[in-house]
Amino acid sequence: MPELPEVETVVRTLRGPLVGRRISRTQVMRPDVVAGGPARLARALRDRRIERLERRAKNILVGLDDGRLLRVHLGMTGKLLHFPRGARALSAHACVRLRLEGGGSVVYDDVRRFGGLEVLDGAAWLARERRLGPEPLDPAYGPAHLHEALLRSRSPVRSWLLDGRRVAGVGNIYANEGLFLAGVHPTRLANSLTEAEAEALHAGLRATLTRAVELGGTTLRDYVDGDGNRGRYAENLSVYGREGLPCPACGGSIERITFGGRSAFVCPGCQR
């Protein structure tokens, strides 16, 4: 569920309530989401102060006052929620609760439990981080960089965009939206894109990601931000999930195709 804009929104909504707070106690209701096990997690977090919250790719990074990091990945259905003091009850799918000194808590909730939490020291995170592709919204990431990387691959461009080692944070929604905005068909081989098409894809990806961040992400079903609010980008989607509906550009019918084990949505008139 959560791609770059959703994870970014979660981080932004949690910064205010969490930075500066101290974790008093950790409760693990679903041990299988905790890499390294619940006991190690509880020990690592006990009495630590939260110094910063960042996003890298689809990871939420909680910086602790001993220099270590709590890495949270939302998988498909994960939520990271701030519960103010005396707030609503936990859902049946609450997996981990971090109690905050002075009241309130942070809860990791995940129906499918594809996501999870892990405490890492700086070196361990760096080793992981090096395998991640560039951030598409980084000002230093230009169209020439994208084109050059695309030319080295023969995989379908939609599959290429979903590979986090090539470009970070792009999932199926924004890969499809970016390709539509660029007028490029998702099954086109990466190395077949012209310089102009790579430029259009770069612009299209940035446009859809930027606007989605501004609107707090896309809620199709489960996604909510750190305060439990839905994203407002869904009504701006041009093709994703719109099989049989009219293309916003040409009015033609949007098709759903399947490859690489996942659905792609295409306007056959607009995308070549």
Add this chain to the structure above:
DNA sequence: AGTGTATCCTGCAGGC
């Protein structure tokens, strides 16, 4: 090396 497929897990929609 580079690509595609199966898999983890639960819930929901649609067909019969």
Add this chain to the structure above:
DNA sequence: TGCCTGCAGGATACAC
């Protein structure tokens, strides 16, 4: 109503 199948925003281990 109820059972079955397929599908869902991610990431990774493996086979070819």
